[in-house]
């Protein structure tokens with residue numbers, strides 16, 4: 001794949017904080033135009049990985065290039081193409097929201113004034129309020145506005161929705177969906193709210209104890225895992241059920257719900273017909289896929 005299409009390339013990345021191996025041999029390619037969900041339990045290494053991508057941390061071993069440049073040496077031209085929103089977003093507290101927006105926007109020739117005005121309205125940002133007086137959710141909205149309005153090619157979102165109320169989260173997801181209409185934009189989003197993430201991502205990267213344990217297109221994961229509801233058409237279900245590739249089974253006399261992997265719907269339906277059952281095959285929600293992958 002040409003380097004033009006790879007926004008971030010990571011090989012053998014390792015980072016230790018004292019006794020803690022926060023990253024342990026991470027390899028990852030992030031392609032242009034993708035929206036990637038970075039998932040993992042608390043302490044899995046997500047924020048540490050994202051901070052390496054933008055050069056805030058330097059690796060102990062391995063390397064990371066971002067926009068074709070060693071991440072530790074990103075300069076103003078590259079940083080002007082990267083947006084970053086994180087949980088502890090540091091904003092300038094003594095300014096009003098309006099002053100902060102103006103202060104940031106002058107640095108960016110691409111600043112999208114129309115998007116700014118739309119987000120100020122949709123997010124109900126009080127322009128006259130001092131940044132330091134805003135609630136965590138209001139600060140988060142302001143941080144999102146600032147990271148998005150200069151139209152970065154690469155947008156790194158570290159738990160961007162953690163402080164948002166359900167309505168603001170839904171608005172934020174809509175906004176992400178609009179942003180990715182632009183095929184050139186790439187978004188990496190870490191979040192624990194998997195029901196949100198699954199609405200927008202097309203690649204899932206799952207971390208556990210500093211390693212990547214899954215890196216796949218979301219479509220491939222949804223093909224790999226399925227939930228099957230079996231209903232007996234004649235008499236009780238056989239005991240045991242003669243099905244391959246079953247990860248979990250809940251059943252009673254006449255119905256069963258199976259979590260399965262690597263079995264196409266045609267084969268599931270054929271196996272169900274052999275035991276006189278009807279099978280409904282559904283994709284597995286991301287939350288369940290995640291549970292299986294990190295087990």
Ligand SMILES: Nc1ncnc2c1ncn2[C@@H]1O[C@H](COP(=O)(O)OP(=O)(O)OP(=O)(O)O)[C@@H](O)[C@H]1O
Nearest residue numbers: 017020021022040041042043044045046047048049
């Ligand atoms: N600056 C630091 N100093 C010391 N330890 C750190 C530092 N940053 C991260 N760690 C440790 O590295 C590990 C990975 O942390 P990281 O913040 O990357 O995890 P995470 O997956 O983002 O977690 P969460 O979902 O809770 O945000 C944790 O054990 C954390 O305590």
